[in-house]
Amino acid sequence: MNEIIHLSATELAAKLRAGEITSVAAVQAHLDRIAEVDGGERGVNAFLHVNTEEALAVAAEVDAIRAAGGADAQALHPFAGVPIAIKDLIVTKGQPTTAASKMLEGWMSPYDATVIEKIRAAKLPMLGKTNLDEFAMGSSTEHSAYGPTRNPWDLDRIPGGSGGGSAAAVAAFEAPLALGTDTGGSIRQPGAVTGTVGVKPTYGGVSRYGAIAMASSLDQIGPVTRTVLDSAYLHELIGGHDAADSTSLNEPVPALIAAAEQGASGDMTGVRVGVIKELQGEGYEAGVQARFDESLEALRAAGAEIVEVSCPNFKYALGAYYLIMPSEVSSNLAKFDGVRFGTRVLPAEGPLTIERVMGATRAAGFGDEVKRRIILGTYALSAGYYDAYYGSAQKVRTLIQRDFDAAFAQADVLISPTSPTVAFELGSKTDDPLAMYLNDVATIPANMAGIPGITVPGGLSEGLPVGIQFLAPAREDARLYRAGAALEKLLEDKWGGRLIDQAPELSAATTGGVS
């Protein structure tokens, strides 16, 4: 395997700055890897669009600035020239944005998301757009209109969702960095099942402007990487106040890189880690529970104070989430009607009234899972049902926030398995939406409360990755990086290297792609 693609983003950035390799070479190495393992019959299918020309052009520009030296080179962002993949829910000029839906097939955004403006300003070459469950609705990336993404650890298994494309791209060494979005776990659960790192920032920590809204009060953009430190760099780059997002926090980004560097010592002395009683045990696979218990032991040995906390209202979280999220979905997705942009489908017969064209467009343009949630949400908001459904769900949200407040009075960070199971087989839950929804039981409470969460690799169960989740109070994202980097260091010392390096070797031969 090519040495370059194996580097963490931080390592690659250091080599670029030192002039040991060029950004063009780095981008080309990743493009070659994408060409090798992403297509083909059993390819990873992490990418919906590969942005070859622009990525190489940006890389060449960075190389030229570095070669010229002087103030311009000094002013470059530390990660300038390090390539990145973008979840295809985030709008980009010059590349199609589909949300993995037929509804937006071929649509080109006339504007860039705020996070994309920041990535352009920092001159990170964009490798392309990654696959997801349609409009980010799903936990397996099987609900993409453009075919499922495969888990690089086992090509017959799901890479999690909705951000399976970004997680798989990073896990398969197709990109060192990616952006995801997390509404109920769409960054963290794919991170867990692909053995990578993913962070959902505090709600408002990263601008949502340009992320196609699924559920506005829950969505957050965040980093997807192979190391905690890489996430810290990317998070600091994309974070911060944005006047275009009214829900964006008006305060500086916390010192996340410093926190990750502090955590990398592995010392957890004096840190109180709260184990959430309700997020373990029944429903969690034995292998997942075993890796979780080992992580606790490692933290305890490193000086952490392990305490048990109880969040009794978490049992209502999944139910409340499946009322609030679809309600917002039903309204956010109303704009996809074929009138102004995207796909327009005319009814096969009968008169061409506006209602019928809108109806035919939405019937043909949306997949079943999207329709299911629109219908659920429309019902939940209906007159006579609003109080019982949306109103009650909002009350549950308050109760969950209170549970977290009480828990954080006892602990600095909370810990749980990220997902109750390892990656399941493709197709095994597509007929049972409720079983799929249960995958997000541990990640949803953070979205409901607006607090940040991270997943770090916790080892393997039957050869498949298990993720460990840390949660912190709102605006205390730095605590996640401290604890996450510490656990990463402690476990890597135990394993003798990174978990991702234990992943099976992918090649054109295994994926049926070009060689």
Next chain:
Amino acid sequence: MASYTDELVDFDVALEKYDPVLGFEVHVELNTKTKMFSSAPNVFGDVPNTNVTPVCLGLPGVLPVVNKTAVEYAIMIGLALNCKIAERCGFARKNYFYPDTPKNFQTSQYDDPIAYDGWLDIELSDGEVFRVEIERAHMEEDAGKLTHMGGATGRIQGADYSLVDYNRSGVPLVEIVTKTIEGAGKRAPELAKAYVAAIREIVKALDVSDAKMERGNVRCDANVSLMLKGAEKFGTRTETKNVNSLRAVEHAVRFEIERHAAVLNSGAAIVQETRHWHEDTRTTTSGRPKSDADDYRYFPEPDLVPVVTTPEWIEELRARLPEPPAERRKRLQADWGYSDAEFRDVVNAGVTEAIEETIAAGTTAAVARKWWMGEIARLAKNADKDVTDMGVEPATIVELNSLIEGKKINDKIARQVLEFVVAGEGTPSQIVEKRSLAVVNDDSALGAAIDAAMEAMPDVVAKVKGGKLQAIGALMGPVMKATRGQADAGRVRELVLEKLGIEG
């Protein structure tokens, strides 16, 4: 049960039996520089779909940001309507599919309006004051403008296709909703007109809206129901939408009262529905049924944080309010030296601002009143339009007046010029030039015409010489004829007297 009837009951007869109950929803478009939730310019009349951003087009991924100036304008309207201002209020989504609404929901306010519980005193034509209670004034965004092509009615049903202009999409609106208004009796149509005129006067005085009804800056939905005199329960109401002139508001309320009475007298029931107003026939027709089945699935707008007002901010805005209209009227009447009757006529005609602006532009109060209450009012009546919708600007009057004072034209020609201005032919000077209307005050040309007339009418000349100066009038006809009406009457008189050696 059918409620359709062509019959109307005479207004006075209807009100012997029924009491009308009114309610108004007035939409005021704010004149902020940018739109309610986006940085797109808020400008009327530009090329369609040019004043747009991804936000007001509702493209995927966009988010709204509240326009602070629009919030301030809404608070100022609330204060001027004697409302309470919410300490904290939010936006909500009103969900419905329609192609003029790019997100397929309108961002509005639902159960927590920025201003609520106010009142407005309306002065009727005889000086009686009627208090209208204000339920709420809330902020929202306007929809785009649809133009339906083909089809007979100009409505979406039956159209071949429709054009949509999103320049108006997202323009800030304040919707002012009254409580139910009882007790207006026969004065209901007059009150309706006076109420909308008062709202227009206020938002114009606040300078928060251009307040041009013909452009839809101020739009009124008028709710009317009738109840039998002495009854306790309100009748079923209808809502006549988008009544966009003061006269139309008056006529629509009158028409609906006459129509309701006819339906009720026939034993049928009023259908709760929206009605369309037709200016040409001065009638309403059935729109769509409006019932409690309309379900907009309101829920709090998750993309916006609540608006929080502080007492300091509110007081700062209160300090910016202009003087209250009643006090202002007292001051204007004193300044202008109009009698009570003259001033009341001016107010009722809705030309207070027009006169004020005309005076500010450089005429006397008497001249301004002469034109706005005279010729412009006459032309408006003939055209069946509001006086202020005739396209006559204060500058037009100033220009006409200076043409008269400079003896370029006389009063009679000035009235003709005004008609040409209304017809859109240009400014008064341009029209005088183009149509060669300048008064003939070239004394040699005039002198020749006078000589000819005197020669033809020696008996008249004799009378004048004999001291009957008013006989000069008989010479005017032939002189005017000879000069095609462009002679200045005063100058003709002077010249005749001069020629006869009489001291004028």
